[in-house]
Amino acid sequence: MLETRAGAHIRGDVGAGVPLARELHMTQDHPEFDSEDLSQNPPETDPLKAEIESLRSEIALVKADALRERADLENQRKRIARDVENARKFANEKLLGELLPVFDSLDAGLTAAGSQPSPLRDGLDMTYKQLLKVAADNGLTLLDPVGQPFNPDQHQAISQGEAEGVAPGHIVQVFQKGYLLNDRLLRPALVVVAKHD
Numbered sequence: 001m002l003e004t005r006a007g008a009h010i011r012g013d014v015g016a017g018v019p020l021a022r023e024l025h026m027t028q029d030h031p032e033f034d035s036e037d038l039s040q041n042p043p044e045t046d047p048l049k050a051e052i053e054s055l056r057s058e059i060a061l062v063k064a065d066a067l068r069e070r071a072d073l074e075n076q077r078k079r080i081a082r083d084v085e086n087a088r089k090f091a092n093e094k095l096l097g098e099l100l101p102v103f104d105s106l107d108a109g110l111t112a113a114g115s116q117p118s119p120l121r122d123g124l125d126m127t128y129k130q131l132l133k134v135a136a137d138n139g140l141t142l143l144d145p146v147g148q149p150f151n152p153d154q155h156q157a158i159s160q161g162e163a164e165g166v167a168p169g170h171i172v173q174v175f176q177k178g179y180l181l182n183d184r185l186l187r188p189a190l191v192v193v194a195k196h197d
Contacts, residue, residue, distance in 0.1 A: 093186065096135055096181060097187070099135065103132070103177070107177065141183075142179060143189045144174055146171055150170065153185065154178060155191045158175060159193075161192045166194045168195060168196040171194075172194050175190040
């Protein structure tokens with residue numbers, strides 16, 4: 001019985017001593033498994049945290065670059081759309097600009113023909129009106145500003161004059177009509193402006 005008890009006692013001592021011996025053996029041979037170090041900071045955690053932070057900052061930079069690129073593309077799309085619209089609106093600018101002397105000649109011919117009806121005057125008048133209609137359909141607007149206030153954006157004053165019934169700063173006479181193409185000045189009207197008292 002004593003033997004059994006002693007054997008049990010020995011077995012108990014050996015069983016109880018094994019985990020302690022393993023721990024002691026592991027910490028002596030492998031210092032990285034020191035229980036105090038494990039409780040504070042695992043050795044691989046700090047580099048992983050640093051790598052995670054590095055990746056997060058890279059993601060933020062990529063997102064910012066993508067957002068900037070998207071904004072650049074949107075601005076470029078708007079600029080191209082505006083350029084295409086302007087090209088469409090002002091494609092006829094050169095042709096219509098070269099037709100302005102023709103308008104001036106027809107207008108001068110109608111003025112010289114007087115107000116008396118004649119086949120020649122009627123033909124000139126019809127031609128002038130048809131030409132103005134075609135030009136208007138393509139965005140051309142006639143500026144004939146008699147009696148209107150002087151606008152330096154659309155009119156060019158060549159002199160000042162006095163006229164009864166016309167307010168100062170208003171246009172008394174038009175020497176040459178002006179034209180707008182889709183609200184852009186193609187040629188200013190040459191005008192005489194009423195003097196200020």
